[in-house]
Amino acid sequence: MSLTYTESKEIAYYMCDRHQNLTLPMLVNILLDVSEKQSESLNRDEAFVKARGLSWIILHYEFMIERMPKLKETVQIETYATEYNKLFTYREFVIRDANHKELVRVKTTFALLDSEKRKMGRITEDIVEPYKATFSKRIRRNQKPAEPDLNEYTEKTYAVRYFDIDGNNHVNNSHYINWLLDSLDSEFLSQHDIRHGVITFDKEVNEHQTVISRVSYRKEEELYTDHLIRTNGASHCSASFKWIKVG
Amino acid sequence: MSLTYTESKEIAYYMCDRHQNLTLPMLVNILLDVSEKQSESLNRDEAFVKARGLSWIILHYEFMIERMPKLKETVQIETYATEYNKLFTYREFVIRDANHKELVRVKTTFALLDSEKRKMGRITEDIVEPYKATFSKRIRRNQKPAEPDLNEYTEKTYAVRYFDIDGNNHVNNSHYINWLLDSLDSEFLSQHDIRHGVITFDKEVNEHQTVISRVSYRKEEELYTDHLIRTNGASHCSASFKWIKVG
CATH class of the missing domain: 3.10.129.10 (Hotdog Thioesterase)
Structure with a gap:
């Protein structure tokens, strides 16, 4: 137990x-x-x-x-x-x-x-x-984020900052999440709350790198956003969030 | 008391x-x-x-x-x-x-x-x-930061992020300090500690603005850095730090 x-x-x-x-x-x-x-x-x-x-x-x-x-x-x-x-x-x-x-x-x-x-x-x-x-020998199948829509996305870039690096010499997790969400329109963020989210980390981002945070919106029965963080050539992190309208 | x-x-x-x-x-x-x-x-x-x-x-x-x-x-x-x-x-x-x-x-x-x-x-x-x-009627004279050297400075730019804005609808103080210090070379930051610092805030930075964080190094008996954060035309924050070498 x-x-x-x-x-x-x-x-x-x-x-x-x-x-x-x-x-x-x-x-x-x-x-x-x-x-x-x-x-x-x-x-x-x-x-x-x-x-x-x-x-x-x-x-x-x-x-x-x-x-x-x-x-x-x-x-x-x-x-x-x-x-x-x-x-x-x-x-x-x-x-x-x-x-x-x-x-x-x-x-x-x-x-x-x-x-x-x-x-x-x-x-x-x-x-x-x-x-x-x-x-348990069983390796879980974690839910995968959906990929951003290749025909309709927006991107913002972020340089890794000195204080983003933590005591293990990695970019701290929280900064990836900041890059993921900050790529969204601020009016959207201000009027929606996250109800569900999945984030996967594939490859570390290092100091002196600049990342590109891509996002697209997906409207099904609920509203979703799909995210990808990459550097030139490599994918580092992906995510999908489900949102509800508030306020 | x-x-x-x-x-x-x-x-x-x-x-x-x-x-x-x-x-x-x-x-x-x-x-x-x-x-x-x-x-x-x-x-x-x-x-x-x-x-x-x-x-x-x-x-x-x-x-x-x-x-x-x-x-x-x-x-x-x-x-x-x-x-x-x-x-x-x-x-x-x-x-x-x-x-x-x-x-x-x-x-x-x-x-x-x-x-x-x-x-x-x-x-x-x-x-x-x-x-x-x-x-006390007396208004204190706070120590003023020195201005960056106009002949030898470096600059980095930072866009205000969604989560930089706090519950008072201001950019939270801590983010100005991040912009001030991140403008320094990361090797320098890694090898020096702050012993003394003064920061003055002159004018608020608003959402959707991009700031320019300027810094220059000043060597007297001790090592100093002098900082200015501005947007197009306006000064928002200035600072000077005294450093000691470590590690």
Whole structure:
């Protein structure tokens, strides 16, 4: 039975958008902070894997959002590793309000990166045992984002900034999400909320690179946006979001 | 005698740079979070001034930095309003480590912005009385940043992003600091720490604007950088930082 770690968190001003709702980039920062807290409590913190020449990387997010936490709201953040195999571990996060109502659920796929070989490392018992997740040979099929419409898209470019690089010498996850969403029209962003999202990370972006963030809109029964982040020649990250109109 | 508000804070991963030190943009976010907590405790939170058609803006920072807090370090953050007059209030922040050693001291000048008239509002007793700061007619002369060298500077441009805009419909302070510092060479940033800094804010940057962040290096007994952020025709923010070589 997976160990669950819970922390309560008050949403601060700098975490929020103009409508005083938690932003998706900051949501991800907060969640990863809580999962690191669990790892610390199990003596499996970042330094533990780093000492083995490894670092955790995220390959996939799925977001299910009832509503985002609001400015000054205190929420409960729950996390647990659900399952693992030789290459991946799966971790879930649940955010609840003061009445225990579920606001946000996030499913993530992690892998270990061998920092020297720049390839994926084997997930070993000594690293994951304390989390009490279930071993299962089965490799999950994560939902794939749809590709942007090649006939009707817009693009913005972003240079990687000095402070985008984190303590693992990677561009921090939250900045990819900022690039993904900032490519959308600001009026659209201001009038819509995300209800569901999938993001996949394929290839790291490095310092001194400039990325191109492409997006197209897709209207089915619901409204979707499809995203691709690339540099000259390479795809780095793709995403699809489902939106509802608000305000 | 000014009321002091103190909070302890653990420095999270997403707040840190590649060397696992708290970044200056995140420092400012955390400090303002703590000052808002004091205001809440005195029933003078953001909503209180907003209801009067006002919002606090920051005009000037002075940073005195012994060392920045590190990843996972728990620090004490102390804040108090020192003095006020009809136009400005002065607030100080002190960050201390576990042994009560002072790491960072920040002096700030705040003013009230009348949201409708887009000009400065009068600071009245009912707003500031609970902080127990001293009234003094004297308007302080804040240290001015030096101007970048017109013969030898570099520039980078930054478009305002959707998430740069905060709950007051302003570009959040921390993003100006990101633009200021990101204009520097990344190798320089990686090998130097800020020991002292002054930042002045002259004019708001708005959504859909692109700013130009100019910087030049100045070597006296110590090493300085001088900064100017402008849009076509207007100056918005200037700064000077004193650096020491590290690593």
